[in-house]
Amino acid sequence: MLHQSAGYSLDCLASLYDETAAEIRAALLAEGVDVDTHPRPSPDPIAVTMERLYDLKLSIDRVGWLCGYTYGKARKILLDEGVQLRKCGPSLEREVDVPRLVKLRKSGLSIEACGRELRISSGTARNRLLAAGVSLRPEPAIFVRPPTPLPASAVVDLHRQGFKKEHVRKLTGRSSSFVQRQLALAGLPGRVRPDSLGVDTETLVAIYRCAASSQVTADVLHISKGAVLTRLWEAGQDMLDVPSPDATPVHIPAQVPWQRRQQEIVARAARGQRASEIAAALRVPVADVNAVMRVYQHRDRTTAEILYRRTQGESPGVIAVRMGLRLDRVRDVLARYTSHPRRSTPLAKPPTQ
Template identity: 80%
Template structure:
């Protein structure tokens, strides 16, 4: 919302969320946002952005702060646009799911988090819990950011004492990237769980060791190459000139659109439909349908699939990870049956490769 409607730049969003611009960019790409190098502000008036943010249940004060206005100015803009403002607090007779509120608080959630989950204020949540006779759990401590950033050794000491990453960030005044870098230099595991992008660092490092390419690793995980490099640095992984020979094949599956189409074609063929009927249903040639059926009936299915994936535009590293093969095996197959090293387009199969594949089938 802030990037597309309010026209916030990556740097401004990074400052707002206390993250790096690379992390913000990767998060936007993961949401399917077309990230432009020079984002342009929305042509809509600022009142449109305010309405959208207010519809997301943000307070007027928060909406004004995000758009660069005071509370009073933001309230006037919303009223001028005819927005029905929510009441400041829920009435005393508001229906609150007290049993669920009690259950959430017993699970370890703070009062504020419980209230946010049920759409009520902190005060209302606290009062209902007390009325239900619920012993209130102590609230998490509030950490104050120091006036000047603390040293790197302090970051490591706090980590060893068991402090969480966000608490270390508040106590030291350092960014998340700085903390991760210092922990990696100290030989400590910087990320023990998937990060905000849902990427497990251990899997990322394993993929990189199999292919020795940050570009291929980014392509496999559908994130930016800069995000891959940042996580490799945080994990203390050295840059490789060749795949690690001690790392076995790794398989990370992801269904491509053509695989779904193949499955439907094979299902129709199994039901007894003729190739011409299947071709008409999918609006492709009969030869295309026949090639797909032959692909999955081929004796050397692995070689046939490698050649087909290459024809669909996948790089050798991506093929190796998707099929769970060693990179050198994939390259050997391509060297034997592909005479043109140039990468083919995503929807075309080079005529020479077609002849080589048919020749291989005839030979087998």
């Protein structure tokens, strides 16, 4: 119809349908169209073409797009030609998942977003919503977070019922990354991206089970305590008062500034430098140099390192995770060597008169 009635050339049709001129020519020949004859447009080619396209049950949006007009202009042309416009009938209702469209709209999505989700135009989405008695300005929905996270199957079920991903997250008590992963595993459309904090939930739970402290877990992973509590809640991990007895020790070493200083001191000592020379070169107290050397020369290297790490401000839980030890072993060492209070220096007697 575009070729015969509207006079569209092969090149114009190729550009319109994003095909080559040869493919357009072959398609026309297959329909019995004489492509060698120059098409002669009708007296009012656009109106005739629109009318014929509309008779093929195409929507007004589609007819206007094919002919290069907006919805309003295409509708006016059709009305001026005396075309009886179709009403929303049962056959058209079956083409659109109206219940899902209504749920998407009530979940807070815009009409345009609802249309994109169902692969229909915004005009069609608007008409279906009005026909279903849905207000175009819905009241904002209020979603309450459950006391415990819902299973992964609830994520998929809510999504299939038409709820927005943000609302699925609130209704299930799960994170955005968890929702996206479950949708991807179920083959549903979802944008999967890694955790913005780069946190592995399994590792986080393993650390917590070894340390029984959200603060220690946060210190080891360099995130906030609130982020740790949120991920523990999402993973269904109960709060612990003591480390889990069946937890396997976790070893997560990390290079910190004082460790680099340790390595430099040991390297200089191996080259034969004295403690005073090392202290002067690194601009640290001689006592610090001697303390590091005691760690690497101690017969029980593990005990010495535990004590040294404690002097550097690390908590027992952090020491256990950094060294890959059980927390009770670290606490035993600290209790054995630090249980006795240091002897304080006696006060000087006041001078006699």
